[in-house]
Amino acid sequence: MSTETEPGTETEPGTRQATPAAARTTVATHDAPSFWASVWLVASREIAARLRSKAFLISTGILFVIAIGSVVAGGLLSANPSSTSVAVVGSASSVVGESAGLTAVPADDLAAAEALVRDGTVEAAVVPNGDSLLGVTVIALDSPPMDVVNALSVAPEVQLLDPASQGGFLVYLVALGFGLVFFMSALTFGSTIAQSVVEEKQTRVVEILMTTIPVRALLAGKVVGNSIMAFGQIVAIAVLVAIGMAVTGQRVLLADLGPAIIWFAVFFAFGFVMLASLYAATASMVSRQEDVGTATSPVAYLVMIPYFAVIFFNDNPLVLGIMSYVPFSAPVGMPVRIFLGSAEWWEPLLSLAILLVSTVGVILLGSRIYRNSLLRMGGRVTFKQALRG
Structure with a gap:
């Protein structure tokens, strides 16, 4: 029969001496984490x-x-610029064809062009007019189509001294x-x-x-x-x-x-x-x-x-x-x-x-x-x- 003794203690056969709690307890100390940790x-x-x-x-x-x-959305807009559809009659097609932003829809005569405007197929109609400066007249339903007017307008050349980038x-x-x-x-x-x-x-x-x-x-x-x-x-x-x-x-x-x-x-x-x-x-x-x-x-x-x-x-x-x-x-x-x-x-x-x-x-x-x-x-x-x- 073997016995285990605590260091510094003596025991007799058949007896057991209590070990002090301080001797049995191991105190674990943990360092506090550093600031950055x-x-x-x-x-x-x-x-x-x-x-x-x-x-x-x-x-x-x-x-x-x-x-x-x-x-x-920006890619689609840049790839497909907006265009306004207009009905054209006769020689007016040559005027519309030179204007950016307008898509010409051919019409047989003035009545056909007005019908396209009334049913909403086109925003306006452009018909020949010999008395006009541009040689055409714009026909709309209830209000002046400013996008069509601006596209057909003749603007002077503009030079900028300090153009924005x-x-x-x-x-x-x-x-x-x-x-x-x-x-x-x-x-x-x-x-x-x-x-x-x-x-x-x-x-x-x-x-x-x-x-x-x-x-x-x-x-x-x-x-x-x-x-x-x-x-x-x-x-x-x-x-x-x-x-x-x-x-x-x-x-x-x-x-x-x-x-x-x-x-x-x-x-x-x-x-x-x-x-x-x-x-x-x-x-x-x-x-x-x-x-x-x-x-x-x-x-x-x-x-x-x-x-x-x-x-x-x-x-x-x-x-x-x-x-x-x-x-x-x-x-x-x-x-x-x-x-x-x-x-x-x-x-x-x-x-x-x-x-x-x-x-x-x-x-x-x-x-x-x-x-x-x-x-x-x-x-x-x-x-x-x-x-x-």
């Missing part, structure tokens, strides 16, 4: 939560559909696209960050997290995780648009739009970090989900301003110039100016430097507000209290 831990959790969210997947799918649909309507669509993508992505992910902060605060999960993770790492992880998802969404949309333009034969437009898209992605990456920090900071000042909208409304206004500004002032060089240097609107204003060709080579770099400095300042301010407000429960924390600590 904590940041990535929180960031990966945020990314996983977004990927499991049906609302996020649906909204992303809608953005993709809109992007692909706009590219396909892009058409007005195209510029409007590009500006609207940049503004809409920035608005939807920033608002969607910013609201997600705010709701996550308040949810953790309301359920007091944040108190458990703060026992192992520094407050700064918790804030940084939320910002980094959602920034990665937002930036990935922007890149995916840009890739889809580029592929769609290449497939639909819009390579010339893609060459003009490509640099603006790249700069938009760069500006968005830093601009969203700034906005995400503000969303997290303002959300930490309240303790209920019902108060999130009120607390984050100032940040939402900063997201909405660039969107509405490009809608109303996309053809105003002064407003676009100001927008391209203001940190909150630079992600929209500067890419539009790059597409227009009105920005010097150094202007995007200067604007980006201003945005970087502003982002660092906002992160420091937001971190202080977040740290001082996170454990305050009950009523809403004022900015004065959040800044004081």
Whole structure:
């Protein structure tokens, strides 16, 4: 019979000596994760939560559909320019044939041409008239067909001293696209960050997290995780648009739009970090989900301003110039100016430097507000209290 003895103890046959608990217990010590390990831990959790969210997947799918649909529509319009059908009688066909945008439908006589106009087969009829300057008369049903009149009109030659590189309507669509993508992505992910902060605060999960993770790492992880998802969404949309333009034969437009898209992605990456920090900071000042909208409304206004500004002032060089240097609107204003060709080579770099400095300042301010407000429960924390600590 063999017996096992603890080190430093002696036992007699048939007896057993109790081993002290301190001698039997092995204390396992675990080092706390480093700052960057904590940041990535929180960031990966945020990314996983977004990927499991049906609302996020649906909204992303809608953005993709809109992007692909706009590219396909642009390709179809460019491949099939619109044309207006008009009935022509006799020698009027030679006048219509020289006018772009009109499709001639032959008619035997004036009565046949008028019948085509009345039944809606054509928009108007063009018939010979020896007394007219052009030698024809336009016949319509109930209102002057301005598209036909403009196509038949003789316009003087126009010379531009400083011609615009892009058409007005195209510029409007590009500006609207940049503004809409920035608005939807920033608002969607910013609201997600705010709701996550308040949810953790309301359920007091944040108190458990703060026992192992520094407050700064918790804030940084939320910002980094959602920034990665937002930036990935922007890149995916840009890739889809580029592929769609290449497939639909819009390579010339893609060459003009490509640099603006790249700069938009760069500006968005830093601009969203700034906005995400503000969303997290303002959300930490309240303790209920019902108060999130009120607390984050100032940040939402900063997201909405660039969107509405490009809608109303996309053809105003002064407003676009100001927008391209203001940190909150630079992600929209500067890419539009790059597409227009009105920005010097150094202007995007200067604007980006201003945005970087502003982002660092906002992160420091937001971190202080977040740290001082996170454990305050009950009523809403004022900015004065959040800044004081």
